[in-house]
Amino acid sequence: xxxxxxxxxxxxxxxxxxxxxxxxxxxxxxxxxxxxxxxxxxxxxxxxxxxxxxxxxxxxxxxxxxxxxxxxxxxxxxxxxxxxxxxxxxxxxxxxxxxxxxxxxxxxxxxxxxx
Amino acid sequence: xxxxxxxxxxxxxxxxxxxxxxxxxxxxxxxxxxxxxxxxxxxxxxxxxxxxxxxxxxxxxxxxxxxxxxxxxxxxxxxxxxxxxxxxxxxxxxxxxxxxxxxxxxxxxxxxxxxxx
Numbered sequence: 148x149x150x151x152x153x154x155x156x157x158x159x160x161x162x163x164x165x166x167x168x169x170x171x172x173x174x175x176x177x178x179x180x181x182x183x184x185x186x187x188x189x190x191x192x193x194x195x196x197x198x199x200x201x202x203x204x205x206x207x208x209x210x211x212x213x214x215x216x217x218x219x220x221x222x223x224x225x226x227x228x229x230x231x232x233x234x235x236x237x238x239x240x241x242x243x244x245x246x247x248x249x250x251x252x253x254x255x256x257x258x259x260x261x262x
Numbered sequence: 263x264x265x266x267x268x269x270x271x272x273x274x275x276x277x278x279x280x281x282x283x284x285x286x287x288x289x290x291x292x293x294x295x296x297x298x299x300x301x302x303x304x305x306x307x308x309x310x311x312x313x314x315x316x317x318x319x320x321x322x323x324x325x326x327x328x329x330x331x332x333x334x335x336x337x338x339x340x341x342x343x344x345x346x347x348x349x350x351x352x353x354x355x356x357x358x359x360x361x362x363x364x365x366x367x368x369x370x371x372x373x374x375x376x377x378x379x
Binding site for chain 1 (some may be wrong): 304307368369
């Protein structure tokens with residue numbers, strides 16, 4: 148069985164602070180995909196990143212960066228110099244193989260960035 | 263812009279009635295679409311996988327007779343909540359990926375907030 152744990156239910160930071168959202172996963176598959184999504188108050192899920200289990204390279208995209216560590220089964224997400232527009236619920240998800248639709252989602256972390 | 267369109271975005275219905283939610287892929291074709299349910303401040307729960315031209319695959323615990331799924335074409339899947347009850351009130355989200363692009367990420371619709379009174 149797969150499981151995704153986002154231990155931080157809510158995080159509140161002040162604008163320009165850096166913030167890291169934690170994600171720990173469990174799976175018996177050797178091939179799997181990890182995802183991060185952003186869900187703003189409007190409700191739609193916005194795809195942020197996909198990483199497969201064979202690619203442990205960290206990734207940076209603008210103010211966003213991701214740290215994938217198989218040794219600790221973690222896929223953490225850091226926002227640098229946070230902005231009010233970053234306020235949203237962020238979900239980490241895990242899928243078996245390429246069928247990303249059958250994903251197991253974490254419970255989400257609600258990030259509030261205050262001006 | 264959105265590549266998966268979900269309609270309606272909000273719907274209120276009375277107990278006992280049925281509600282249909284549409285999910286359309288706008289710029290690509292999808293042989294498979296997925297339906298999720300999200301409770302307030304909770305995670306997304308996969309309800310079923312919609313397969314074009316064949317029966318949907320339901321996750322354990324999801325009543326197939328209550329949540330009817332039809333994948334009539336490569337760009338349209340519908341979820342019908344039959345004989346709705348207040349406990350069916352929830353946020354329903356569909357997703358799809360481009361079947362011709364293995365590297366395509368999953369695209370989500372904007373969701374439908376269903377309220378059953």
